[in-house]
Amino acid sequence: MKLELYTQAVIAGLVVGFLARLRMLRTDYRQYPTYPHGQVIHLSLGLIAAALGSVAVPALLDRNYTAVTFLTLAAQQFREVRNMERETLSKLDQMELVPRGSSYIEGIAMVFEGRNYLVIFAAFVTSLAVILGGWISGALAGAVMIWISGRLRSGKYLGEIADVSEGVLRLEGPNLYVDDIYLMNVGLIDDQERIRQNGLGIIIKPRDEDSRVTLSNVGQRQAILHDVSAIMGVYRDTGEPALVPISKRDVKDGRLGLLLLPQKRDARMAIEVIKRVPVLESAVRMPTEIGEN
Incomplete structure (x- = not known):
């Protein structure tokens, strides 16, 4: 029974985390991420982040504190993603008639890193809600987290x-x-x-x-x-x-x-x-x- 509940929690967290990343993914006038390869990369990283967030709850409840180590390693990997985005956009910027500038590029790279952390948090909260309150609580928590992800997609204009x-x-x-x-x-x-x-x-x-x-x-x-x-x-x-x-x-x-x-x-x-x-x-x-x- 406990194993089944944990499995349901992991699946719910995985789905909500992936949907949250999909909600935050947008190709617009900035033309980045490009379609379809850039989107595949970011959705794949979002799926990995969702898996980490959803698995962390059962691991911690079973007092398997090595899960914290995996989250730390994930943070380091997502920081490398930020560096990758910065380098890619800097190279693309050299081909622009009117370049973005380093501040704009750093802002975009920071956003892509931060969105992976939001995915982990959304999956973590959903997984925890399923374990503590069942499917209904998990569904409500997942809906709230997806809504919050959409709200945090953009800052001030x-x-x-x-x-x-x-x-x-x-x-x-x-x-x-x-x-x-x-x-x-x-x-x-x-x-x-x-x-x-x-x-x-x-x-x-x-x-x-x-x-x-x-x-x-x-x-x-x-x-x-x-x-x-x-x-x-x-x-x-x-x-x-x-x-x-x-x-x-x-x-x-x-x-x-x-x-x-x-x-x-x-x-x-x-x-x-x-x-x-x-x-x-x-x-x-x-x-x-x-x-x-």
Whole structure:
């Protein structure tokens, strides 16, 4: 009877853990993981993580404390997965016209490692619920864990911390501005004309002091430029440094001015894309939450 109960718990934990990983797997505009090979790799690792989490409960209840050792080894392996993701994305980034940047890559790699730990936790909780309360408790716990996994799939978006609006691009001689923010010097007449025809100016205004510091992060700004270019395209080719999308910050009020060169000049679409850019964990700063000593 005890063996049968443990078997049911392991199966339930395995299924819920795998479903949780499937819930968190998404191929989107970032084009990673690629379909289908990247997805197979991550789903396979998710299945392994689910097996570890579900088996750990019966092992610990039987006082087989070597299960903790296996979990420790699993953590080391998933850290290697993070390193693998970082190396892969860094190599792919060299082929991008507008690269992601190291901060964005580190954030993606961290997410893939963290999701495996969520799978272990989901399988562990489900397996424990089946042993303590039966199938009904296990089903309820599994449903809750899958829901939590979906909620943790995404963090904050840029639209939650800043206001995004279209700005006016203007050239004063060779000097390029978006509204009153100086962007760069454009020397060639041909480049100036292409910017006039295809350029799009965007202003990002932080809502508070915390978001102002977050937007000043170079990695966060590069992530914005990459996401817009990945979705809307970029009107340039290699060897054209004057036509690279750039961002400049107004040091007085923290506003961010962007020069975009999309294939299709659509300000409304660009604003919506920027609002959906994820806020990088490495870029988040909260100076207003510093307590008094």
